[in-house]
Amino acid sequence: MNIIVSGGGTGGHIYPAITIIRTIQQKVPDAKFLYVGTKRGLEADIIPKEGLPFTTVDIQGFERHLTADNILRAGRAMVGVAKATRIVHSFKPDVVIGTGGYVCGPILLAASLMHIPTLIQEQNVVPGITNKILSKFVTKIAAGTEEAMKHFPADKVVFTGNPIRSEVLSAQREQGAAAFGLDPKKLTVLISGGSRGARAINLAMIGVLKNAAPHPEVQFLHVTGKRGYQGVLDGLKQAGVDLASCPQLLVKPYLYNMPQAMAVADLAIFRAGATGLAELTARGIPAILIPYPYAAENHQEHNARALEEAGAARMILDRDLTPERLSSVLTELLSEPDKLRAMAKASRAMGRPQAASDIADLVLAIAKK
Template identity: 50%
Template sequence: MNIIVSGGGTGGHIYPALALIHEIQKHHPDASFLYIGARNGLEQKLVIRDNIPFTSLAITGFKRKLSLENVKTVINFIRAQAKAKRLIHKFNPDVVIGTGGYVCGPVLYAAAKSGVPTVIHEQNSVPGLTNKFLSKYVDKIAVSMKEAAAYFPQEKTVVTGNPRASEILNGDRKKAYDATGLVPGKKTVLIFGGSRGARPINDAVLALLGKIKDKAYQILYVTGDVHYDKVIEEAKRIGLAPNVIIKPFLHNMADVLAVTDLVVSRAGATTIAELTALGLPSILIPSPYVTNNHQEKNARALEKSGAALVITEQELSGERLLSEIGRILTDEERLTAMKTAARKVGIPDAAERLYQVVQTVMNS
């Protein structure tokens, strides 16, 4: 079995792709994969680290306003599509799967026009431009959140959840404590802003550090590699509290989430999938700098279910964040209700569901 997978730009597109590959490998250990990503994209590093064959295309995304850059993008798309067609012809895939990001455009379009079975997966509540474009050509569309189904042809669309959710379920608590220095048995708040970090979240956390040392809970604060040096320098100036641990990045997220009671984070699709699969309450601070403001829409959907509290960047401050953390952690009834609501939204067997969609397309 030969399978081409494409997805890139952010971890929100890449991690679901890798999770699906791992699920397919469970069922078909001898399957061969080729991952097609964007040149110089984050996906290259993550895919190669996973020992999956990787090749790249030179491609850029469309601007939403008319510009000369879009003319260049069209030219790049045509060239990338031609290269993708050659790769498809050479690799002879049984199916081509896209998980979002502009690199999927030429790959899935070339596959569909070549008569190869195709599947796309949309992680967010509001689809991106690439998946909207591809929905006209592909055989099946899988979505993580039911809100996204309304944007696609009903007869093609299936709600599967996000396959990343399936990989987060078996965290090792001991490994988490050993790797981080967290104290077992103490309520834990995990604060992070995504793989690159988020400056507004960092600023809010720094503003509350001086008031945290006497709290009964502990904080694991992940700054992102880019921000770590400045944050740790400022934290030392303020005074490092014994119940605050600061890290630049986490490679063992499944382990850490297993010991977490409350998460403060952005509202990316992968984060939402992880939180709901585990039934974790959250305070979500959606990024306003994303297409169609989809993070706030993701977050509001979770808030509506009772699983999360949303604070916009405009509303965010150290004082507000500290107050909301305290309100949730000291109210056991609310904490339990949020956990229950998160679990109801989650689809922990999402990887298996998406695998079944892929199987259906290949066998049709």
């Protein structure tokens, strides 16, 4: 069986694709894959390291108004569609999967026009423009949230949840605590603004950690992102916080073992990307969510609002984020165990730990047809 997978630009499109590939490989060990991305996206670095065959199509998204650059991008898009057609014709896939990003457009469109089964995996509550257009052509859509289903043709969309890495579920609290030198018996707050960090969250956390320094009963694991790490260290120093004398305050630039960090977390402070939320809900971790305000279609706010309405999270908009506001919400949740337990229960109810397997089964079902 030959399978093309396409998704690019951000980790939120790439890592779900990798998870789907690994799950299909468990079910069909002799399946052959070709990953199609762009030269500019993170996939150009990540996918070859995963040992997967990789090729590129040169395409970029369009700006919202007419510009000279848009005309150049339109020209590249036409060339990209032609190359995508050649890739599909040469590889002869039994099925094509798209997990998001502009690069999915030409690949899934070419495959659909050649009557090859196709599937979109939509992670967000509100789909992007590419997937909305592709939904008219593809065979099936695997929706990461129930709220997203209303944006797609009813006869094509299936609610599966978003795929998550198996190690997110298998990581144990004691192992996670040992990996970071934390106490597994203490309440632990995990803070992350994504792989590149989030400046607004980092700035607010300086004040939060200053307030937390005299209170060793709660542990904080703050992942700043590599670009924000030194700024946070400098800010804490200026605030009079000596991290060496506060072992309960752990500040890291980046984590390669995020599943272990999640295993020890009782509460998370996160952006509201779909992949991160899928992992939090699979483990039943309550969260304070600060949506990235410039995400396409404002999808992060919609993602966060869905969790808040379900009782699994509290949301603070980026424009309203201050150390005082974040400290207030933290204090409220950490001082009320019953409220935190109720949020954890609501979070777990939203989780779809079997999503990757369900998506893989859906892919294999349409491939057989």
